[in-house]
Amino acid sequence: MAEHDTFLEPDGTARPAPPAAVRPGVKFLLNHPAHFIALGFGSGLSPFAPGTAGTLWAWLSFLVLQRWLAPGELGGLIAAAALVGWWACTVTAKNMRVADPGSIVWDEVVAFWLVLWLLAPATPGTQLAAFVLFRFFDAVKPGPVAWADQHFKGFNARGGFGILFDDLVAAFCTLLVMALWRFW
Template sequence: MSNKPTQRELVSTVIRSPVHLLAFGFGSGLAPFAPGTFGTLAAVLLYLPMQYLSLPLYCLMVAAVCVAGVWICGRSSEMLGVHDHGGIVWDEFAGYFITMIAAPAGWQWIVLGFVLFRIFDIIKPWPIKWADKQVHGGLGIMLDDILAGFISLALLQVIASLGIL
């Protein structure tokens, strides 16, 4: 697809390709507005059963999501002919999963992790903005969300340790 595809063409492309289906967050990235937010909401749904994994197994799964994401996002982007298409949200999955590493139990932490990650992913303070502008390909698509995830993780842990929530 060299020209920008219509929404109908994009849906058809995504549901026919396993690479696009993953990159587009099982279809969540097809949302007509705020696909990153919808992608993160889909990540929350996947996180719900993942939260019960042991910390080492959870971290191993998050690492696998990140490593696989470099290829998935890069390949989907190449196939679409668009660098970092807004509908590619696998990177949001990775960033949210990183945010939630060792998060305390409870819905309020799930919501706070969502809010923190979305804020840092949208605002992109340094070094997130630098990574977004300077690093290209699949790694570039993933890196800004990975950094947003680690910053959100750190802030979530500070809030937890201070007993604020």
């Protein structure tokens, strides 16, 4: 084993170095259905602010979906997307060798779909305000969002759930602020 293939523990013992993280590209995206879903159908490959790109994709796709689906059907789709996303995020994070990679944006998609669904019917201005608030809560991770982000990590189902969970908490915070704003 070469020197660069080992990692020294604090006590001086050597162990194999962890494998390098995988940087996703189009080939990785198309390599597995879980990657395609978790990377938001490619929106997570954005070189600039992939979480924002994923949220924008969620907004656009929601506008299209709401034309074809009744509110109850949209709710069912969001629930199914969360369950499938749990699996997809778990598989993709494990394959990327990163616990919560920024290019996984399905969490933003599901969470923002939930926000838009619960706000409907909403004006474009209200949707824009929800978008800005959601991105704030997701990126800055104040209070409960930070707590949710820190408590579920790993390369198993718990880690996949954690990828989704902090965004669902960000969605809840967004909806709470929007509700307070409407009633104020």
